[in-house]
Amino acid sequence: MKTIKGRFPFTPFSQKQLQVLSWWANDELKDYEAIICDGSVRAGKTVVMSLSYVLWSMTRFDGQQFGMAGKTIGSFRRNVLRPLRSMLESEGYLIRDSRSDNMLTISKNGHTNYYFIFGGKDEASQDLVQGITLAGFFFDEVALMPQSFVNQATARCSVAGAKMWFNCNPEGPYHWFKLEWIDRLENKRALRLHFMMADNPSLNQETIDRYNRMFSGVFYKRFILGMWVLADGVVYDNFNRDEMVVTSPENVVWEKQWISIDYGTQNPTVFKLWSLYKGVWYNNDEYYYSGRETGKQKTDEQYIDDLEDFFYNNHLERSLVKLIVDPSAASFKKSLRNRGFKVVNANNNVIDGIRFMMTQMNAGKMKWTDKSEHTIKEFNSYVWDAKAADRGEDAVVKEHDHCMDADRYFAMRVLYKRKGTSVKLYKEGI
Incomplete structure (x- = not known):
């Protein structure tokens, strides 16, 4: 007492x-x-x-x-x-x-x-x-x-x-x-x-x-206008290709770099390279492979071989670049660590992650490049689940979401800071 x-x-x-x-x-x-x-x-x-x-x-x-x-x-x-x-x-x-x-x-x-x-x-x-x-x-x-x-x-x-x-x-x-x-x-x-x-x-x-x-879209209506409204349509309705897809800075020394990974077996596996320069994170490269689309599924070791090539092609040092991976991908993370990669768990809170990533997009903290081919497609096809809305729940349709998940992992792990160390753009405290 x-x-x-x-x-x-x-x-x-x-x-x-x-x-x-x-x-x-x-x-x-x-x-x-x-x-x-x-x-x-x-x-x-x-x-x-x-x-x-x-x-x-x-x-x-x-x-x-x-x-x-x-x-x-x-x-x-x-x-x-x-x-x-x-x-x-x-x-x-x-x-x-x-x-x-x-x-x-x-x-x-x-x-x-x-x-x-x-x-x-x-x-x-x-x-x-x-x-x-x-x-x-x-x-x-x-x-x-x-x-x-x-x-x-x-x-x-x-x-x-x-x-x-x-x-x-x-x-x-x-x-x-x-x-x-x-x-x-x-x-x-x-x-x-x-x-x-x-x-x-x-x-x-x-x-x-x-x-x-x-805030944008449904979150603007709820948290700024105070309205009880549906989450419907495209999730990232704040995505503006003219402003958010840019040419990556050339001949610069990147301040920090991370790779976010969404891992799938039949579903696509995605690697996203994020590089920091003057307060902006650029998605400088993207790896995307779908076993369902190609008809041939890769093993964990084959994916890691591809990740080795991804590091080599982007001139990355393994000791300096950490991987952000979904916590549920246990076997894949173990294989990555066995090959000497530094792995950290992603925060997989979907709705809070979407809301936070939108704030970072609006603030100009995240940009994509012409390498972000599949990501740009997903921005236009990643939608809210109408059936879940009818039940009073916010949920997304689990399709066309693999690049979206990898980007959300990055935002929540690298840009999100807990209250006390930075501004916390999250439901607690707003």
């Missing part, structure tokens, strides 16, 4: 943020049992929701238990708890954090309540909240959680006067939370407040403009 210390630099709240802070004290809204705040990224939802949740619970209850959840406990502590505890300390609250129990004890003015932290990342998460009695629950990024976890958690809120708090960025229009809560506000006795970046007074126009440039 330890006391958390820190100060929070408060800025004036917007009108909508003030509504979140005070709705539970408004006689006209007292019969609402839940509040939902959804909308664009960086709209100031999380900070004000978490603060209001604790103010409400500490004002109305003493000696009760409450729940708080993010997709993972780690993301909740990083994105919610750090600013929350600083704000509360600034207002004279005593906070003790028992990390072993993932429980906060918060005290002020003779009132003490207990706040359990949960992660709602998968179907098994519902087991974590079974059996506990709660007076309220706060869900950060609820759209990233399975319905089973949220249903189990809300069922635990059986203390008289309990209320539930939901915060999220939009997903598809058939997402379970949209159908079960946002489309049934009256039935759920829920108050909904829709946020935009303009509702966050801590953002200046330069920051808002930067976020507007980051």
Whole structure:
């Protein structure tokens, strides 16, 4: 157990943020049992929701238990708890954090309540909240959680006067939370407040403009406009051949080089060479072989022979260039290491990888060349899965995706940096 210390630099709240802070004290809204705040990224939802949740619970209850959840406990502590505890300390609250129990004890003015932290990342998460009695629950990024976890958690809120708090960025229009809560506000006795970046007074126009440039297509509609819309059509609808396919710089010394690999047996195997010069990564070469199209499948050793030639033709030193390979290609990775190649695992989170790669394309960090022949074709044929959208899921059609996968592996391994070392363009924290 330890006391958390820190100060929070408060800025004036917007009108909508003030509504979140005070709705539970408004006689006209007292019969609402839940509040939902959804909308664009960086709209100031999380900070004000978490603060209001604790103010409400500490004002109305003493000696009760409450729940708080993010997709993972780690993301909740990083994105919610750090600013929350600083704000509360600034207002004279005593906070003790028992990390072993993932429980906060918060005290002020003779009132003490207990706040359990949960992660709602998968179907098994519902087991974590079974059996506990709660007076309220706060869900950060609820759209990233399975319905089973949220249903189990809300069922635990059986203390008289309990209320539930939901915060999220939009997903598809058939997402379970949209159908079960946002489309049934009256039935759920829920108050909904829709946020935009303009509702966050801590953002200046330069920051808002930067976020507007980051996102494209469905992600722009969801994360900037705050709309619950389908992911349909071409995935990388921001691909502009005139701007993103360029002539590679000549007679330069490349600062760094990587090779990303998507490995297939009957499906194509792809090698992509990425070279850095003055802040831009150029796809300077591409290897593509399909056993299905040629009627002759290659062995792992034959592919590695081709990779040897790929290194030789591009004047690459094996000790300086690492390979990024899908974690599932276990036997292929073992064979690569046996031949002396340096191999690292790819991050294979498809949707987050697509979103992040689009931000890097928009920022001009990734460029393709005339060597990227199959990649350019795939940009025009890599599409969202309409049947998955009907189920409320975001998924891609697993066709014409091998160069796309290799490029995504590269972006997520080399360009993506975790929060604390660089800007993190990812769902956690936006």
